[in-house]
Each structure stands twice: as C-alpha cells, then as structure tokens.
Amino acid sequence: MSTAIGFIGGGNMARCLVGGLIADGIQPGDIRVADPNQQQLDDIRLSFGTHASLSNREVAEKSDIVVLAVKPQNIQAVSAELAPTIARDRPLVISIAAGVRLAHLGKWLGTSTAIVRAMPNTPALVKSGATALVANRHVSTEQRNQAESIMRAVGMTLWLEDESLMDAVTALSGSGPAYFFFVMEALEQAGEQLGLPRETARLLTLQTAFGAAKMALETTTDSHLLRERVTSPGGTTERAVNVLKDNRLEQIFTEALTAARDRSVELANILGNE
Ligand SMILES: NC(=O)c1ccc[n+]([C@@H]2O[C@H](COP(=O)([O-])OP(=O)(O)OC[C@H]3O[C@@H](n4cnc5c(N)ncnc54)[C@H](OP(=O)(O)O)[C@@H]3O)[C@@H](O)[C@H]2O)c1
Incomplete structure (x- = not known):
C-alpha cells in the first residue's frame, strides 16, 4: 500500500519537496497540500497534479505522514489545530520549521506523537540541500526511513542523535x-x-x-x-x-x-x- 504524504503549508519549501518526491517516483495522487491561499493551491494542483485543500485538518486526516511546512511563528497555531486529528490517527509528523524543538512540538501536538525535526537549508530549493534530522523516541525505524527519503528528495541528509546539536547545524549549514x-x-x-x-x-x-x-x-x-x-x-x-x-x-x-x-x-x- 502506498504512503499518503500531507503538507501543511504550500510555500517554497513544500513545493520543492513535492517536486522532488514526484521526480523520485511518488505518485502525485499520494500527496496532499494544505494552504490558506487558493491561488497557491490552484498553482500546486496544476504544476504537480497533487490534491490541494484549504483545510489543514482534511489533509492531516488523509495522510500517514504530515509535513509541517509553515513558518516557525505559525507552527504553534497549526499544531493546536491539528492536535486532535493527530492524537486520533497517529501519523508521523515531520517539522521543517527552523528553531522549533521536539519538546515544544510534542507539547503542542501530544507528547506521544512520533515527530521528526528536520533542518534543511536554502539550496534545497535547487535540490542540493543539506538536511539534518532528529527523531523523538516515538519514531519507529520504518518512520525514520520514511522521513529520510522525503528529505532526500531535496539533497543529502544526515541524522543527529542529540537534538541540542541542531543549533550548531543551524549555524553551519x-x-x-x-x-x-x-x-x-x-x-x-x-x-x-x-x-x-x-x-x-x-x-x-x-x-x-x-x-x-x-x-x-x-x-x-x-x-x-x-x-x-x-x-x-x-x-x-x-x-x-x-x-x-x-x-x-x-x-x-x-x-x-x-x-x-x-x-x-x-x-x-x-x-x-x-
Ligand atoms: N526556505 C528555506 O530555504 C528553508 C530552509 C530551512 C528551513 N525552512 C523552513 O521551512 C518552513 C517553510 O519555509 P518556506 O520558505 O517554504 O516558507 P513560505 O514560502 O512562506 O511557506 C509557508 C506557507 O505556509 C502557508 N501558511 C501560513 N499559515 C498557514 C496555516 N495556518 N496553515 C497552513 N498553511 C499556512 C503560507 O501561506 P501565506 O503565504 O498565504 O501566509 C505559505 O504558503 C519554515 O518553517 C522554515 O523555517 C525553510
């Protein structure tokens, strides 16, 4: 069975990941994107052939993996909106928001949520990014592999075991x-x-x-x-x-x-x- 991937936020980074995933062979029908901007959604549907929706909840409900691709200042509100859906359906959540820690995501989404925090950099926009990943203890090996293959669509990836090193990664890459x-x-x-x-x-x-x-x-x-x-x-x-x-x-x-x-x-x- 294929894995359904939902993006919350359809901006630069989400579009780039969607493009990379489709180039890697993921079916557009397995991808959903939510964004508050209808024009942005029409454009995504036209460019990639994915599902696109104004409703974050609808996208999360239909996804095995939910990628939070909104600006860091919007993450808390989006997490609060999605927390009931995520507690019920228990998808893997991947956050690409710079500077938002696993503990805070867990507090907003539910402490037993499987969460991967990813820190890509701007060359991801030309598929030459460097992304560091860190997982909380609820993430299974299969989910780690899924998170890694999503982020590999826009460049190289590596895992950190210690989240506190994410600040050094931010400073370097x-x-x-x-x-x-x-x-x-x-x-x-x-x-x-x-x-x-x-x-x-x-x-x-x-x-x-x-x-x-x-x-x-x-x-x-x-x-x-x-x-x-x-x-x-x-x-x-x-x-x-x-x-x-x-x-x-x-x-x-x-x-x-x-x-x-x-x-x-x-x-x-x-x-x-x-
Ligand atoms: N770009 C990079 O190189 C880069 C590198 C490292 C990490 N990141 C991280 O990636 C994330 C996304 O960055 P980006 O550059 O792709 O930003 P972006 O282009 O601004 O995309 C964010 C999208 O989220 C939408 N949005 C805002 N509020 C929302 C809500 N409540 N629900 C759903 N969607 C909402 C925005 O719509 P509106 O525009 O209509 O508000 C926008 O389309 C950020 O957290 C950033 O820290 C980006």
Whole structure:
C-alpha cells in the first residue's frame, strides 16, 4: 500500500519537496497540500497534479505522514489545530520549521506523537540541500526511513542523535549558504580590483566554488589535505593563504559560527515560550 504524504503549508519549501518526491517516483495522487491561499493551491494542483485543500485538518486526516511546512511563528497555531486529528490517527509528523524543538512540538501536538525535526537549508530549493534530522523516541525505524527519503528528495541528509546539536547545524549549514555567498562576493570584488571585467570575475568565482565543492565531495580526502595539495611551496596560492592565515580566517569562522549558534538557541527559546 502506498504512503499518503500531507503538507501543511504550500510555500517554497513544500513545493520543492513535492517536486522532488514526484521526480523520485511518488505518485502525485499520494500527496496532499494544505494552504490558506487558493491561488497557491490552484498553482500546486496544476504544476504537480497533487490534491490541494484549504483545510489543514482534511489533509492531516488523509495522510500517514504530515509535513509541517509553515513558518516557525505559525507552527504553534497549526499544531493546536491539528492536535486532535493527530492524537486520533497517529501519523508521523515531520517539522521543517527552523528553531522549533521536539519538546515544544510534542507539547503542542501530544507528547506521544512520533515527530521528526528536520533542518534543511536554502539550496534545497535547487535540490542540493543539506538536511539534518532528529527523531523523538516515538519514531519507529520504518518512520525514520520514511522521513529520510522525503528529505532526500531535496539533497543529502544526515541524522543527529542529540537534538541540542541542531543549533550548531543551524549555524553551519542553515546559515552557511550566506557565508559562501559572502566569500564569493568578496572574491568577485577582489578580482575586479585586479582588473578583471565584472562578469569574468563572477563566472570564475562561481565555477571555482562549484568545482572545489565537487572535488571535495567526490573524494574521501579531507579539506586540509586538499588545500595542501594545491598549495605549492613558494607559489601563488601559498602567498594568498598566508594572508588569510595572518588575518585569522579560522578564528573568524569560529567566532561567526558561535554567534550564530547562540542566536539559534535564543530564537528557539523565544519560539517555545510563545
Ligand atoms: N526556505 C528555506 O530555504 C528553508 C530552509 C530551512 C528551513 N525552512 C523552513 O521551512 C518552513 C517553510 O519555509 P518556506 O520558505 O517554504 O516558507 P513560505 O514560502 O512562506 O511557506 C509557508 C506557507 O505556509 C502557508 N501558511 C501560513 N499559515 C498557514 C496555516 N495556518 N496553515 C497552513 N498553511 C499556512 C503560507 O501561506 P501565506 O503565504 O498565504 O501566509 C505559505 O504558503 C519554515 O518553517 C522554515 O523555517 C525553510
């Protein structure tokens, strides 16, 4: 028997997951999406051929897996609305809301609800996301596999056993795309200052970032060794890397990630206390 998957919230991330699941072979008829915006629903129905409904409850009632894909500030209200349905039908709930902890979800949905918390990042929108997952103790092995295959539709996945590490994940991969955009912006500007036309600097930067990530992903060699291999003694790369070291690049990233991690803890506390 096929598994019915219901999305509560039909925004960017839900659409992306729906597209990924259908590309992976899930039948559109096994997917339902609920959203308050009729136009958004019509668009989803037209684009993907899934069911679409204005009623969160209807979608939850007909689903074995309920994916909460609303903004974090709407999660508590949506959970309260769905709690009776979820207590009765006991689906697996997957929350992709940033910063909303399992304990708070359990408090709002019912403490024995099987819940997986997922933290994707923005490249999920181009099917190259990095998603960390953590499950509460009510989630079975089969449900873990189901949650993992849903999130794998938009990129790579990995499991955390300790939920408190989600704040470090938020600091690294959640906010990470912005760090790389910042580095790319800086390289483009530096290239321009050395006389390259803007578009040339942009293309060389992007392809170099892509190529470096691809090389690193396709080998088991760690990043340190990869860097050493392309840093010949006395060469150009060594000169540049020495400037980065002298300017404390590693400490700067440690400080940046610590600041992001601490803010993630603060925000999760605020969301849980609402
Ligand atoms: N986008 C990312 O890269 C990313 C990365 C990591 C995590 N996330 C998480 O993914 C979740 C969704 O993000 P998103 O970017 O997809 O947001 P989004 O585009 O704003 O989608 C949220 C959708 O939920 C709808 N909605 C609002 N209230 C609702 C309700 N009571 N019941 C049902 N649907 C409701 C919204 O409709 P209206 O627009 O009409 O209000 C909107 O269509 C967030 O919790 C976010 O933290 C996103």
